[in-house]
Amino acid sequence: MLTMNLEGLEMIAVLVVVVLFVKVLEQFGLLEAGYDDSVEDELELSAVRHRPEGLEQLEAQTRFSRKELQILYRGFKNECPSGVVNEETFKDIYSQFFPQGDASTYAHFLFNAFDTDHNGSVSFEDFVMGLSILLRGTVQEKLNWAFNLYDINKDGYITKEEMLDIMKAIYDMMGKCTYPVLKEETPRQHVEVFFQKMDKNKDGVVTIDEFIDCCQNDENIMRSMHLFENVL
């Protein structure tokens, strides 16, 4: 037993010596460390950069003047030097405008509405084209854009669930401290009102035509559409 112990200890000692020896050899580079070094890490590029199309092309595609495009791009590039906005930044920026509530859900929907090619990031073209529609577009185009925003899964129909999500997102932006206090069923009620107004054939979904028709007949909405015309 004692000899076993001793031998055991000696073995351990020898083991330790061997391990140290190996480490020393590794230092000399004679032995390769057999780990999966992520060489790919070094190849990993820094943040994706994106360069927009030329100024003339953008001028042609949008309704902004050259100067306005310049101003827009300068502001955009200043805020996002890499040239693209990803969803996190988007949410961040948007939530700074609505500090008292949680704007992340609505920002998410907005992001999807802006990200027309659905590649996960909003480039300057997306940004500027969206703005062009919203600020300089016809009423038809604006309503189209709004419909696109509400239609979360982009299937051409706004269902009650989608509308409820949007409504909740909008109410979330208000935050907790409101007057009167926000109740659980307020968004749902709001959705009901909306559907009553919009859903002409009562099939439970709102199509684009129903939507545009209804909005064009609504005075308030028409007036509001012109509200942000002079933003830029």
Next chain:
Amino acid sequence: MATGVAAWLPFARAAAIGWMPVANCPMPVAPRDNSKKQDELIILNVSGRRFQTWRTTLDRYPDTLLGSSEKDFFYNEETKEYFFDRDPDAFRSILNFYRTGKLHYPRHECISAYDEELTFFGIIPEIIGDCCYEEYKDRKRENLERLQDDQEENKDMKIPNMNFRETMWRAFENPHTSTMALVFYYVTGFFIAISVITNVVETVPCGSTANQKDMPCGERYTVAFFCMDTACVMIFTVEYLMRLFAAPSRYRFMRSVMSIIDVVAILPYYIGLVMTNNEDVSGAFVTLRVFRVFRIFKFSRHSQGLRILGYTLKSCASELGFLLFSLTMAIIIFATVMFYAEKGSSSSKFTSIPASFWYTIVTMTTLGYGDMVPKTIAGKIFGSICSLSGVLVIALPVPVIVSNFSRIYHQNQRADKRRAQKKARLARIRIAKSGSANAFLQSKHNGLLNELLELTGTEEEEHKLTKSISLLESQHHHLLHCLEKTTHLRTQQWDLSDLVTLTQMTANSSNNQQLKAHEFVDEQLFEQNCLETALQTFPSRSPSVSDHDSPVGGCCGRRERKNNPLPNTSLLTAHPIPTHQGPLQELSAIHIQSGDPLSHTASRSNLNLKTGDSSKINCKGGRITTAIISLPTPPALTPDGDGLHGPPQRRPPPPPGNPPPPASRPRRAQLASTLSKSRLCNSLADRSNSAGERKRRRRREEEEEEAGNTRMTDASCLLLQGQRRES
């Protein structure tokens, strides 16, 4: 809302269209953007380096200088740019803040300079980005510590009306404040040393007596050592009691470390007195003697280094704790391993794990006594690993402690250095202050002259005269002058004539006593003034106009009374330059020559004191000099040679029947002192023309510099010169 996202506002507003269809009621009207100006480039000229940026960039932060209308104050119409007279290097980081929204602290900048820039541009330092914030805060703390050291020294100032107790306490805490304190300090230090040495020597074997073998000295010369011990303890007790008495807060003092050390140092003696020859506790008694060695800690009051060491150890408590902890861990591990490794070997000293502790400690600290050595192979292997790791474990926390010590030590060094330089600094500040005061007094010499010149002189001469005084100075002096006029007081240089005025005033009480100037005199000058009563009977000439009522003897005095700033035009006649006694001649010649042509200008002649010829020497104001010359040098007038207190200014006696010199003149004339005849000549000649005066002033200045004291006034120069002449 964070202004950094102002660029996204249009987007956010546009996206609000998404709410429109959902809303049930109409939206409020949007605000109109009336200031619809195109985004323009703004040029910011910072000390010559031009920075350009968009207006909207600056508008991002409207609560700063550049973002608000405050920058309009710096707008330069001609060049259409905003000019800031600040450091362009620091401005870079400030402008970058506007551009990127992040404020960075450049490491090479001085922290207080940077802070000032931030304050100037209205940016709060708290928004410094995380990347630079730590560095900024560290530097700021360092700077604050440094400044605090400065202030702490100022607390050393003598507080007036300290009662006895406070004086005593201060003497105890700072031995350098008084000789008594220093003596006390050294005496206690000496006795501490004696006490410690006694303790040590007590145990040395002193040689054998007849009946016993080697005894320690303590037992051989019991009485002597006992007396020594008693004396020391007496001193320590007295010291402790005195400190206790003087301490501002006795309770706090009793809790302080030093006081505890004091108590521990003297208690054993008293306990020993009480417990005499009690067998049971004699063992404890012996132990108590060990505590006597604590007296050596009393030295920490005497040594700064010891205090720093103690403070360092205190402040590195966590590192020391870590060191201790890791050492303990390693000791236990290795002791266990060694014990089991050596268990098998015969006659092994590693009898138990605690016994192995000793081996581990000795090995880890690389002492290696060799009283316990492993014999088995495993033991040897583990033993070597133990010693290697010991080196590592000990070496790790040590640099932290060292750097702490170094920082505290250097701080102390700095404090000491600054204390040493404080005296020089204070002296310099004093010189600067009195320099400016004397500059004022001196300018009053020229003050009236300038006034007169402005009124009557030509442009050119004005320039010549005023070029030696900067605009700032002249305006400052004018201000002081106004104050004087308001309060009817005057700052005065030591002025014999004024003194005479005073005496004459008392003498001729019938004279018109307008509010006369009691001027702010330099204390010493004032005292000297008072001392000099017997000497002069000169009329007091004061440079300021209000001095007219000084009863000057004779005609000049009377005329002086009627004096107005403008010199009497009747005194236009230029007088021949007096041919004066020998030593005066050369210098006077010089001045005369320069003065001659000018003396004929009618417009300025009124400024000229008449340089009377010897015959009428006593009659004219200009004769002042001659009169002075005839006077013996009053011994009391001789300053101590440093001339710092302003030499006496002699007013020339007002020769009766002479037209009074213009008010400005007397001052000038007074520059001559009996000791310096050349000076007299200078003044004479100078009086005759302003150019000469300039020369004289220049010469004066030269002499002043040469005398090595820029504060010297004219007369002091003269006096010194005179002294030199005399000797």
